[in-house]
Amino acid sequence: MSTATLSVSVPGIALVGCPNCGKTALFNALTGHHQKVANYPGVTVERKEGAFTTPQGKTVRLLDLPGTYSLRGRSPDEAVTRDVVLGRLDGEALPDALICVADATNLRLVLRLILELKAVNRPLILALNMIDIAKRQGCEIDVERLSIELGMPVIPTVAVRKGGVTSLLAEIDRLATAAGTGAAGEVTWREPTSQEIRDAHKEAERILKACAFRPGDQRLTARLDNVLLHPVWGVLILLGVLFLMFQAVFTWAAPVMDGIKAAFDLLGTQIQATMPDGLLRSLLTDGLIAGVGSVVVFLPQIMILFLFIILLEDFGYMARAAFLMDRLMGGAGLHGRAFIPLLSSFACAIPGVMAARVIENRRDRLATILVAPLMTCSARIPVYTLIISAFVPAEDVAGVVSLQGLVMFGLYATGIVSALLVAWIMKRLVWRQVAEPFLMELPAYKWPRLKNVALGLWQRAAVFLRRAGTIILAIMVVIWFLSTFPGAPAGALDPAINYSIAGMLGHWLQPLLAPIGFNWQIVVALIPGMAAREVAVGALGTVYALSATGEEVGSALQPILAAQWTLPTALSLLAWYIFAPQCASTLAVVKRETNSWRWPAFLFVYMLTLAYGAAFVTYHVATWMLG
Amino acid sequence: MTQNLIAVAVVLMAAAWLGWRALPSRLRRKMTGGKGGCGPGCNCGS
Numbered sequence: 001m002s003t004a005t006l007s008v009s010v011p012g013i014a015l016v017g018c019p020n021c022g023k024t025a026l027f028n029a030l031t032g033h034h035q036k037v038a039n040y041p042g043v044t045v046e047r048k049e050g051a052f053t054t055p056q057g058k059t060v061r062l063l064d065l066p067g068t069y070s071l072r073g074r075s076p077d078e079a080v081t082r083d084v085v086l087g088r089l090d091g092e093a094l095p096d097a098l099i100c101v102a103d104a105t106n107l108r109l110v111l112r113l114i115l116e117l118k119a120v121n122r123p124l125i126l127a128l129n130m131i132d133i134a135k136r137q138g139c140e141i142d143v144e145r146l147s148i149e150l151g152m153p154v155i156p157t158v159a160v161r162k163g164g165v166t167s168l169l170a171e172i173d174r175l176a177t178a179a180g181t182g183a184a185g186e187v188t189w190r191e192p193t194s195q196e197i198r199d200a201h202k203e204a205e206r207i208l209k210a211c212a213f214r215p216g217d218q219r220l221t222a223r224l225d226n227v228l229l230h231p232v233w234g235v236l237i238l239l240g241v242l243f244l245m246f247q248a249v250f251t252w253a254a255p256v257m258d259g260i261k262a263a264f265d266l267l268g269t270q271i272q273a274t275m276p277d278g279l280l281r282s283l284l285t286d287g288l289i290a291g292v293g294s295v296v297v298f299l300p301q302i303m304i305l306f307l308f309i310i311l312l313e314d315f316g317y318m319a320r321a322a323f324l325m326d327r328l329m330g331g332a333g334l335h336g337r338a339f340i341p342l343l344s345s346f347a348c349a350i351p352g353v354m355a356a357r358v359i360e361n362r363r364d365r366l367a368t369i370l371v372a373p374l375m376t377c378s379a380r381i382p383v384y385t386l387i388i389s390a391f392v393p394a395e396d397v398a399g400v401v402s403l404q405g406l407v408m409f410g411l412y413a414t415g416i417v418s419a420l421l422v423a424w425i426m427k428r429l430v431w432r433q434v435a436e437p438f439l440m441e442l443p444a445y446k447w448p449r450l451k452n453v454a455l456g457l458w459q460r461a462a463v464f465l466r467r468a469g470t471i472i473l474a475i476m477v478v479i480w481f482l483s484t485f486p487g488a489p490a491g492a493l494d495p496a497i498n499y500s501i502a503g504m505l506g507h508w509l510q511p512l513l514a515p516i517g518f519n520w521q522i523v524v525a526l527i528p529g530m531a532a533r534e535v536a537v538g539a540l541g542t543v544y545a546l547s548a549t550g551e552e553v554g555s556a557l558q559p560i561l562a563a564q565w566t567l568p569t570a571l572s573l574l575a576w577y578i579f580a581p582q583c584a585s586t587l588a589v590v591k592r593e594t595n596s597w598r599w600p601a602f603l604f605v606y607m608l609t610l611a612y613g614a615a616f617v618t619y620h621v622a623t624w625m626l627g
Numbered sequence: 628m629t630q631n632l633i634a635v636a637v638v639l640m641a642a643a644w645l646g647w648r649a650l651p652s653r654l655r656r657k658m659t660g661g662k663g664g665c666g667p668g669c670n671c672g673s
Binding site for chain 1: 630631633634635637638641642644645648
């Protein structure tokens with residue numbers, strides 16, 4: 001075993017390993033953090049830091065690094081790992097020790113990385129993770145022999161259940177206690193030659209044969225993959241899964257949504273009944289309850305969507321979906337690795353844009369970043385569902401398929417097809433180049449873990465509610481102010497909002513958007529919607545609450561929209577929302593990731609042009625068809 | 628009167644907070660010596 005030791009002063013340890021081996025799960029197990037983990041490669045794209053205390057009371061700084069197969073650093077995320085491990089990253093000291101995390105079911109890949117890591121001359125511990133799955137699959141690993149062959153401690157772990165963490169902590173303590181008896185050597189790693197890579201491969205094969213035995217067939221995975229990766233059945237099953245997901249979003253969420261809506265209505269009525277008329281009452285009922293309430297009501301739909309996504313991720317299906325989509329995405333000029341960034345964009349374009357770091361080629365990465373915001377992010381769901389609920393009847397097609405779910409599915413599909421078309425145009429007409437091959441490790445199928453699913457759902461709910469309680473609430477307060485002041489002059493007949501700052505601004509800008517069928521209320525809602533898309537729904541809630549008179553006050557937004565908008569206007573707004581660059585944070589992240597204002601400016605202009613064009617065509621075609 | 632004053636205070640606080648959040652995260656980190664974040668509208672949960 002290794003006799004190397006940790007430095008006494010600043011114990012910093014880095015977690016290194018191949019993608020999807022459980023580094024982040026081990027990071028969470030050691031530090032008690034809740035970083036995102038999923039059953040596909042490429043979840044961690046930048047270094048994460050945490051700390052923990054060993055049983056002997058030593059505080060240790062722990063770095064979670066993006067997965068890599070070698071220290072050569074071919075893509076930006078791999079370069080982060082290489083630079084941290086070699087102490088080349090600005091402001092980051094050379095780690096005192098490394099924990100190499102290995103997927104025990106797939107040792108071959110990590111052995112070459114370990115042989116490279118030995119040249120870093122840092123104390124090294126091998127965490128043999130997912131040992132439970134390896135055993136279930138019939139893999140036999142001689143841990144002691146492996147430790148002797150590699151010259152380092154080997155600790156079997158099951159990171160998701162914190163298995164082996166005690167032994168790992170004891171080993172870290174042992175290194176820390178022995179500190180001072182022998183400092184780590186100089187970093188001797190350098191880019192290996194082709195011959196050295198071949199030699200390392202042979203050495204890895206030798207060690208694997210000496211220490212591990214795995215059965216030739218993994219029957220369940222193979223049998224499932226025969227169906228799920230089939231060129232025809234696989235694609236049909238993928239479409240079926242996505243279709244089921246959107247049907248569920250509409251049909252399962254309805255009762256809970258009704259409950260939330262009723263609770264907000266009751267709160268509004270109580271405040272109306274108990275508080276004297278005045279500015280504060282108007283702020284609470286027309287601003288906060290009408291605004292924030294109309295956004296919070298969509299929480300159940302977002303939760304159902306993410307329940308599906310998390311279950312599929314944990315099961316190991318998402319990597320298969322990437323494999324299935326590779327031909328389609330390759331045809332559009334996108335790299336196969338773009339699937340994960342695009343999939344992440346269904347939650348939010350920001351992690352999607354950041355996840356594009358896993359793509360090595362700069363042009364492939366740029367193409368992915370530029371189309372990621374076209375995928376339907378969760379902030380669009382409140383807008384889509386509001387308009388669909390108001391204008392699409394809650395009927396079934398052929399007695400089983402919800403028409404509203406079908407329209408939602410269509411909107412998602414339009415986003416995906418648009419992204420592929422834009423990528424195709426960019427890659428074929430602007431950046432002509434040969435497509436690069438796509439290599440991706442397919443993880444073993446696993447039953448989703450209830451704790452991981454619950455944690456993922458809780459995190460999404462917390463993000464949504466935190467936004468509703470912070471940014472959306474603050475914007476609603478400001479919109480209420482702009483929609484209330486300076487107030488109607490004496491003897492005015494129209495609702496007071498028509499004389500407000502927001503009303504004036506809406507009327508002033510409306511001619512620009514009149515050709516696409518938008519009224520001034522929509523214009524008022526779109527302006528704060530630049531900060532966050534779903535704010536537009538809350539803004540509409542506030543604007544219409546303040547526009548309402550008599551018995552209309554307090555009623556839900558959907559019937560008001562259904563009465564006041566035409567169908568072409570509603571369809572035009574849906575078309576606008578598929579494309580509009582209505583998210584300042586996404587533009588900021590694109591700037592950060594491309595290190596230039598040129599690309600966010602290009603993104604803004606092309607998406608705005610597409611949005612206006614699509615809304616214009618939709619509005620006029622719908623008006624013409626409806627007579 | 629009290630109600631109106633509370634309403635005005637809430638509006639001012641909301642506007643100030645939004646203005647703060649609209650500052651570049653690097654500047655906010657520098658001013659607070661730590662917390663930054665992605666900015667208004669970010670849905671990433673970081």
